[in-house]
Amino acid sequence: MSRILLVEDEKVMAKNIAFFLEKEGYQIDIAYDGQTGLDMFQQASYDLLLLDWTLPRMDGLELCKTVRKQSNVPIMMITAKEEIMDKVVGLEVGADDYVTKPFHQRELLARIHALLRRHQAQPAASPDNTVEYEDLQLDKARLLLRYRGKSTPLTANEYKLLESMMRHPENVYSREMLFEQIWGMTTGFSDRTVDVNVSRLRKKITELTGKKYLHAVRGMGYRFGGEG
CATH class of the missing domain: 3.40.50.2300 (Response regulator)
Incomplete structure (x- = not known):
């Protein structure tokens, strides 16, 4: 219960x-x-x-x-x-x-x-479903993002957003696609809502790593990984 x-x-x-x-x-x-x-x-x-x-x-x-x-x-x-x-x-x-x-x-x-x-409903961590990119690793059991021995906690929304993008680095996601990834629906879609969640997540990643992994793509949305 x-x-x-x-x-x-x-x-x-x-x-x-x-x-x-x-x-x-x-x-x-x-x-x-x-x-x-x-x-x-x-x-x-x-x-x-x-x-x-x-x-x-x-x-x-x-x-x-x-x-x-x-x-x-x-x-x-x-x-x-x-x-x-x-x-x-x-x-x-x-x-x-x-x-x-x-x-x-x-x-x-x-x-x-x-x-x-x-x-x-986060899956148990295993070699088959571990999500990693360079030195970044998602801890699914604890909702943590790890980097070189350090970690930062993630909310459920931040975890879902980052997991989707880390599984497909370099892909460009529209704001509507990301909204659906987080809330499982497009009803009530708002660009600003997505921007706020991405901004909060990007700040956590930057504070943890000192690097910029999340990039805005003008007129399209966001992508993870690669050069800014």
Whole structure:
């Protein structure tokens, strides 16, 4: 049974979400403010976090940023903000997905299923499915990118994105192709969403290796490997 931490200050909404998800077989813990949510996260093990954007004591963005420094647990933001730049900010601080209020509970359930599936269904490492490029190696069991004895943690989205591109270095991927690789669908496709995920991943790789492996291809998308 997957355990989810829901951080939502609207108590009626929180209880309704928890009741629905518990009927679907999830174990739900609720926090009504950001600081309590952080305390609960640090004291227990969770499979996924659902974070409201606007929270007392610590807002959802700050909570997301703090959690992401400690863990690669999947994080989904719940927000009433509809502007694309607001959603981009959420992705930039480490969220894996977002759902906009008001939302249908079945949409939330589908997104939770997809996010947990991407995070949990990583194949066990073996010589046949190890992904390597030069001195880079993906650790599938731990969601780590390794380089010359050092490593950096990856989120489920970052892992999926990098795995696809490392398996086919030099190939050019359109933004829409990458969006489908990450979310498994093209509904809700946004160039900016892909750009944010690639930018975050590129920063991690550069900080780890001192090299630039991800390249933008003008008018087309992105490619991995080779010269810039």
